[in-house]
Amino acid sequence: MHGAGRRPPLTGGQDRCVSVPTREWQLAARPHGEPTPQDFRLVEREHADPAEGEVVVRMLVMSVDPYMRGRMRAGKSYAAPWGVGETMKGGAVGRVVASRSPEVPEGALVLTDAGWRDVAVLDAAHVRVLPDLPDIPPSYHLGVLGMPGLTAWAGLFRVAAFQPGDAVFVSGAAGAVGSLVGQFARLRGASRVVGSAGSPEKVRWLIEELGFDAAFDYHDGPVADLLAAAAPEGIDVYFDNVGGEHLEAAIGALRLHGRAAVCGSISAYNAVTPPPGPRNLSLLVANRLTLRGFLVGDHTDLWPEFAEAVTGWLRSGELVVRETVRDGLEGAVPAFLDLLRGGNTGKMLVRLAGDPA
Ligand SMILES: NC(=O)c1ccc[n+]([C@@H]2O[C@H](COP(=O)([O-])OP(=O)(O)OC[C@H]3O[C@@H](n4cnc5c(N)ncnc54)[C@H](OP(=O)(O)O)[C@@H]3O)[C@@H](O)[C@H]2O)c1
Structure with missing residues (x-):
């Protein structure tokens, strides 16, 4: 060097x-x-x-x-x-x-x-x-008003077809994309916003500063159990940044006609061999679930509405960055x-x- x-x-x-x-x-x-x-x-x-x-x-x-x-x-x-x-x-x-x-x-x-x-x-x-x-x-322009911000916007509102009143779970919730997904959902009228992250400090930040209704540290036990405790009535939308155990847990928690925006699977990015997939895919049929992967680059037509709304929330102080x-x-x-x-x-x-x- x-x-x-x-x-x-x-x-x-x-x-x-x-x-x-x-x-x-x-x-x-x-x-x-x-x-x-x-x-x-x-x-x-x-x-x-x-x-x-x-x-x-x-x-x-x-x-x-x-x-x-x-x-x-x-x-x-x-x-x-x-x-x-x-x-x-x-x-x-x-x-x-x-x-x-x-x-x-x-x-x-x-x-x-x-x-x-x-x-x-x-x-x-x-x-x-x-x-x-x-x-x-x-x-x-590299975060909240850039690619990660548009990813959160497109994934939540278009890919997962979020509606006011939906209960939303986002993994990687304290990261660039996840912290915006949870806040966008709250600002647009989610009935419950739940997040998972990797430390007690991050969990505290999600609840105390970002206004999540519940959050958990995924190191504290099986994700399915932690999610069931945080969202006892289930979820309508899952925004997946992590994959693996988180995805399986979310599939188990999604209610009838639930939707998942599959954004990334960071739990497997360093894996040397592919990790096993979710074992509960039969729930896709029983609960008529939709799991949809997406790439932000396919959704650049959303820039104007995204930039206008997010700039407004930044200026009003409603969005924490x-x-x-x-x-x-x-x-x-x-x-x-x-x-x-x-x-x-x-x-x-x-x-x-x-x-x-
Ligand atoms: N589809 C697209 O177009 C698109 C665009 C942008 C980003 N993405 C994806 O979106 C996700 C988030 O991206 P970002 O830029 O916002 O990154 P980020 O969430 O700011 O940073 C990555 C986070 O991943 C978490 N992490 C690392 N290993 C983990 C594991 N084994 N299990 C659970 N969490 C783990 C870490 O937080 P913890 O402390 O919580 O573990 C870390 O802070 C990534 O999967 C990324 O690939 C996709």
């Missing part, structure tokens, strides 16, 4: 030379089971000056997400695998520090898929200019490894630079 390189200030302009040194994380090896720091390598590189139509972006904050574990694997997951030796990618918000594109001017705040590095030279067509609002921190923030590009791998072990409450992020704007 290399140390921090020199950081000459970047300068912009059509005809000025721009020196673009970057540091980037590459995939060094494919993990077997839980990833380790040895599976990653931090390298220094020098990029060519931006060509016509390109911009130089200094990243302010990057996201680490569970789907990245899938990208470390050669086989099929819901995102394409990274090659060994390839610079990894992910959501990041940055400032344009030099531009050769009139559409994306110097100083613009942009969303990119060029995380895992501090500076990137990008095709301007591949970045999205973000509204630069004083009351919306840039990091929100928490982020777990690590510092510096060196902190990206520990942040990612910690995310997979539950080290985050709310969205896990890595702060890369102060915002000059």
Whole structure:
């Protein structure tokens, strides 16, 4: 691993030379089971000056997400695998520090898929200019107002067809997606919101600050028993972030015509052999249940209604947002490894630079 390189200030302009040194994380090896720091390598590189139509972006904050574990694997997951030796990618918000594109001017705040590095030279067509609002921190575009927020929105309202009065159970409830699912359900009139998470502190946070009606630590016993105690009359909607034992327990708790949005199965992401599936699938017939998997990318048409409602809840103070923030590009791998072990409450992020704007 290399140390921090020199950081000459970047300068912009059509005809000025721009020196673009970057540091980037590459995939060094494919993990077997839980990833380790040895599976990653931090390298220094020098990029060519931006060509016509390109911009130089200094990243302010990057996201680490569970789907990245899938990208470390050669086989099929819901995102394409990274090659060994390839610079990894992910959501990041940055400032344009030099531009050769009139559409994306110097100083613009942009969303990119060029995380895992501090500076990137990008095709301007591949970045999205973000509204630069004083009351919306840039990091929100990676969480509550970004991909995880839309995932919660699409999964709850479209995929699980939530209706006011439904009783909702969400696993991974203290994470980026789960903490929003529970709050969206509460704000839209759920009769009961139940969550599961991995520590007593997280359980307390769900109940005392997010307004969940009940929550449990899944380490405290069989999930089916804990769920039965938390939702004695059963549930109408299950939002599955975890899979495995949680999914089986939820199938057992779903009432007639219950629906599950199958969003992820993080309990199996480090598994070396596939874990057994739920043993109670006959309940799908008896209770006319629907289990539906989904990918957020298929639901981008929901952006306008999602962004409008969530911005409103943020401004009215009805939505609680928490982020777990690590510092510096060196902190990206520990942040990612910690995310997979539950080290985050709310969205896990890595702060890369102060915002000059
Ligand atoms: N379908 C899609 O388009 C889509 C989009 C985004 C995310 N996702 C999925 O949504 C889920 C949540 O993602 P996120 O970004 O919000 O991550 P997150 O919940 O913020 O972070 C992951 C959490 O998973 C929990 N976890 C880890 N191992 C576990 C285990 N064995 N059993 C139960 N919980 C475990 C940890 O919390 P605890 O302390 O509670 O264990 C950890 O904090 C993931 O499955 C992800 O793959 C899907």
